[in-house]
Amino acid sequence: xxxxxxxxxxxxxxxxxxxxxxxxxxxxxxxxxxxxxxxxxxxxxxxxxxxxxxxxxxxxxxxxxxxxxxxxxxxxxxxxxxxxxxxxxxxxxxxxxxxxxxxxxxxxxxxxxxxxxxxxxxxxxxxxxxxxxxxxxxxxxxxxxxxxxxxxxxxxxxxxxxxxxxxxxxxxxxxxxxxxxxxxxxxxxxxxxxxxxxxxxxxxxxxxxxxxxxxxxxxxxxxxxxxxxxxxxxxxxxxxxxxxxxxxxxxxxxxxxxxxxxxxxxxxxxxxxxxxxxxxxxxxxxxxxxxxxxxxxxxxxxxxxxxxxxxxxxxxxxxxxx
Amino acid sequence: xxxxxxxxxxxxxxxxxxxxxxxxxxxxxxxxxxxxxxxxxxxxxxxxxxxxxxxxxxxxxxxxxxxxxxxxxxxxxxxxxxxxxxxxxxxxxxxxxxxxxxxxxxxxxxxxxxxxxxxxxxxxxxxxxxxxxxxxxxxxxxxxxxxxxxxxxxxxxxxxxxxxxxxxxxxxxxxxxxxxxxxxxxxxxxxxxxxxxxxxxxxxxxxxxxxxxxxxxxxxxxxxxxxxxxxxxxxxxxxxxxxxxxxxxxxxxxxxxxxxxxxxxxxxxxxxxxxxxxxxxxxxxxxxxxxxxxxxxxxxxxxxxxxxxxxxxxxxxxxxxxxxxxxxxxxxxxxxxxxxxxxxxxxxxxxxxxxxxxxxxxxxxxxxxxxxxxxxxxxxxxxxxxxxxxxxxxxxxxxxxxxxxxxxxxxxxxxxxxxxxxxxxxxxxxxxxxxxxxxxxxxxxxxxxxxxxxxxxxxxxxxx
Numbered sequence: 001x002x003x004x005x006x007x008x009x010x011x012x013x014x015x016x017x018x019x020x021x022x023x024x025x026x027x028x029x030x031x032x033x034x035x036x037x038x039x040x041x042x043x044x045x046x047x048x049x050x051x052x053x054x055x056x057x058x059x060x061x062x063x064x065x066x067x068x069x070x071x072x073x074x075x076x077x078x079x080x081x082x083x084x085x086x087x088x089x090x091x092x093x094x095x096x097x098x099x100x101x102x103x104x105x106x107x108x109x110x111x112x113x114x115x116x117x118x119x120x121x122x123x124x125x126x127x128x129x130x131x132x133x134x135x136x137x138x139x140x141x142x143x144x145x146x147x148x149x150x151x152x153x154x155x156x157x158x159x160x161x162x163x164x165x166x167x168x169x170x171x172x173x174x175x176x177x178x179x180x181x182x183x184x185x186x187x188x189x190x191x192x193x194x195x196x197x198x199x200x201x202x203x204x205x206x207x208x209x210x211x212x213x214x215x216x217x218x219x220x221x222x223x224x225x226x227x228x229x230x231x232x233x234x235x236x237x238x239x240x241x242x243x244x245x246x247x248x249x250x251x252x253x254x255x256x257x258x259x260x261x262x263x264x265x266x267x268x269x270x271x272x273x274x275x276x277x278x279x280x281x282x283x284x285x286x287x288x289x290x291x292x293x294x295x296x297x298x299x300x301x302x303x304x305x306x307x308x309x310x311x312x313x314x315x316x317x318x319x320x321x322x
Numbered sequence: 323x324x325x326x327x328x329x330x331x332x333x334x335x336x337x338x339x340x341x342x343x344x345x346x347x348x349x350x351x352x353x354x355x356x357x358x359x360x361x362x363x364x365x366x367x368x369x370x371x372x373x374x375x376x377x378x379x380x381x382x383x384x385x386x387x388x389x390x391x392x393x394x395x396x397x398x399x400x401x402x403x404x405x406x407x408x409x410x411x412x413x414x415x416x417x418x419x420x421x422x423x424x425x426x427x428x429x430x431x432x433x434x435x436x437x438x439x440x441x442x443x444x445x446x447x448x449x450x451x452x453x454x455x456x457x458x459x460x461x462x463x464x465x466x467x468x469x470x471x472x473x474x475x476x477x478x479x480x481x482x483x484x485x486x487x488x489x490x491x492x493x494x495x496x497x498x499x500x501x502x503x504x505x506x507x508x509x510x511x512x513x514x515x516x517x518x519x520x521x522x523x524x525x526x527x528x529x530x531x532x533x534x535x536x537x538x539x540x541x542x543x544x545x546x547x548x549x550x551x552x553x554x555x556x557x558x559x560x561x562x563x564x565x566x567x568x569x570x571x572x573x574x575x576x577x578x579x580x581x582x583x584x585x586x587x588x589x590x591x592x593x594x595x596x597x598x599x600x601x602x603x604x605x606x607x608x609x610x611x612x613x614x615x616x617x618x619x620x621x622x623x624x625x626x627x628x629x630x631x632x633x634x635x636x637x638x639x640x641x642x643x644x645x646x647x648x649x650x651x652x653x654x655x656x657x658x659x660x661x662x663x664x665x666x667x668x669x670x671x672x673x674x675x676x677x678x679x680x681x682x683x684x685x686x687x688x689x690x691x692x693x694x695x696x697x698x699x700x701x702x703x704x705x706x707x708x709x710x711x712x713x714x715x716x717x718x719x720x721x722x723x724x725x726x727x728x729x730x731x732x733x734x735x736x737x738x739x740x741x742x743x744x745x746x747x748x749x750x751x752x753x754x755x756x757x758x759x760x761x762x763x764x765x766x767x768x769x770x771x772x773x774x775x776x777x778x779x780x781x782x783x784x785x786x
Contacts, residue, residue: 010654010706010785011647014353016393016457023433023457030340030349030365030409031392037348044347047786055342072456074641076582076648 001085018069032059035069042086066227066261087165096270115154122182124151130299142319157194189228204238225259226298264304284309333374338365356397357784360407369525380491390459396740430461449476453640466738467516471567474694485528486511519768535599539627543620544590551592552670567597568694582645585638664731666696683718697735706785744775
């Protein structure tokens with residue numbers, strides 16, 4: 001897959017501007033920890049100046065694909081596309097990713113957990129592995145409160161598997177095709193990207209369209225833009241509009257397109273827990289300084305950030321205040 | 323090599339020694355056209371560690387190359403003879419800020435922008451403003467005598483180096499002081515500035531600092547002709563006023579920035595960005611003066627003191643270099659003939675000559691730079707996969723430097739010599755080599771670069 005990026009790799013001037021956001025952290029210890037290093041390693045693999053070994057695998061997997069560095073790249077290099085394409089060409093996986101893939105193949109769930117299903121009407125909610133683990137009861141309760149007989153589809157969307165550079169089958173997609181669904185709602189941006197052909201609706205969009213009156217409070221909520229909801233799907237406003245109806249919305253210093261990654265992407269934090277912790281704590285620190293509860297709108301971010309501070313998922317916030 | 327590795331492990335912990343092929347490969351790049359791999363990368367944390375490492379290298383006569391953020395444009399950090407690459411970014415502390423004495427003491431791996439963030443809290447700054455300031459290190463800036471758009475008023479890195487701690491092959495030494503003035507002996511610290519790691523490794527720097535200006539404002543002037551823009555520059559300088567920046571961009575660069583960065587710039591043949599700073603009243607007076615001077619020369623002038631618009635304009639200017647990589651299909655911007663300096667009045671002539679040379683060889687050359695201090699940047703756009711393009715580019719570059727020297731200029735204003743400009747180094751190379759031999763008799767410090775380079779510049783190419 002990498003061959004088609006040959007010209008792209010030549011366009012990288014090596015200016016190193018992609019390092020800018022990384023300087024806030026301690027974890028980048030060597031060149032390959034920065035986007036530029038990963039781009040150069042991809043180039044070396046393409047030109048066969050270097051060969052794959054586990055150091056190469058580690059260097060290329062140590063990236064959340066959040067696209068934050070691309071915001072600082074004046075040559076507009078498709079850094080994450082290159083890294084993802086290189087991952088597809090790698091023969092080896094990290095042990096944590098092997099396990100994830102095994103669980104996916106065996107149980108259609110990256111944790112190897114039981115998936116939740118519920119038959120219902122024509123509005124379907126896709127649960128995914130992370131939502132299933134973190135908030136399945138809240139999902140059920142939310143739709144009860146809304147008076148919607150929801151169909152709940154469980155199982156992995158496969159996107160985290162694609163992110164580590166492995167292809168997934170069409171099984172789950174077929175299950176969606178078989179159902180008579182009018183609206184496919186979900187909260188996980190990974191799932192939305194995996195199922196883009198079904199035009200899924202993010203929960204924030206769905207709730208916003210219902211024009212609900214919420215219970216109001218005077219708390220400060222600081223919204224963390226999940227990278228895959230924001231930079232990938234362009235959803236910035238709906239979550240903010242809902243939060244504004246509930247409490248006092250504030251923003252991180254770097255927000256929307258410039259939002260920092262929290263380290264919550266499951267495949268990243270399973271393999272690189274220390275780096276993921278540092279990414280999370282950077283945001284937690286700012287939220288604390290601003291005396292605010294973090295609200296996020298991706299189960300990847302929520303399940304990670306809650307380990308380190310005061311965090312709610314948007315879905316939770318909606319369910320509590322509806 | 324194994325013996326050397328054992329010795330290195332006695333000095334720094336194993337987790338700061340990198341030997342995997344991929345690490346060595348990734349560290350072999352800077353922002354130049356060159357690439358070469360070291361035998362080992364070591365990330366020291368203290369000057370004592372650097373001293374011990376250099377001692378080992380000297381004992382075994384193996385090269386030592388220092389590297390900051392790897393943003394050098396001429397191959398300064400590319401270890402062409404292998405050896406030990408020192409990743410200096412682990413030494414990144416600000417050791418002291420003494421506002422009342424106008425200095426700060428830093429380790430070489432501190433990022434320029436981070437130092438200025440810390441100084442801004444006191445209302446001060448370290449003025450040389452390289453385009454790569456958000457990511458480059460102070461050590462790298464000293465090594466190449468970096469500067470940038472504010473050099474016209476504030477000077478270059480050399481003007482701010484008060485003292486240095488340096489590790490030479492024979493040990494750690496200190497030069498300079500914490501005083502503003504110094505006539506107490508050879509100013510070796512000034513010789514080290516611009517020596518590109520060929521004499522020693524900088525392990526600490528005492529830098530002069532300046533108060534931040536109260537206010538800044540920018541004028542953006544469009545011109546139908548690059549010669550007129552050059553006349554505008556000459557007129558501003560001749561008026562006696564001293565702008566804090568006076569930048570020029572030709573049409574190739576304007577289009578590249580618009581395309582790559584989506585920044586709102588006028589469609590002109592040339593643009594001048596003129597910044598003035600100081601007290602609010604002074605800024606107002608000077609910006610009005612600029613308008614008057616450029617009347618009749620510029621086709622359009624826009625003024626702003628809006629922080630956001632000024633930041634956008636400077637972002638566009640700083641992004642010229644990498645943006646040129648997106649100028650055309652199959653063409654990328656390669657760092658060749660990148661920062662010639664000519665006498666200020668010769669700028670229009672130089673730009674016209676560069677355009678003529680580009681046309682002659684059928685290549686695209688974008689010209690931009692610090693017009694106010696005579697420092698021009700050109701970027702050559704070629705398809706790097708074709709060998710004949712490199713040959714054409716090399717011929718064009720040769721002619722560009724010939725013209726530059728004819729106009730009374732020099733090969734490098736702020737990026738340094740490294741490999742890419744080595745054939746056009748300025749001054750008596752025999753003397754330089756005598757100094758080098760006296761300090762580094764085993765030739766271990768970044769060997770083969772600057773005055774020691776003997777080949778053509780299209781060598782150790784990173785493009786495949």
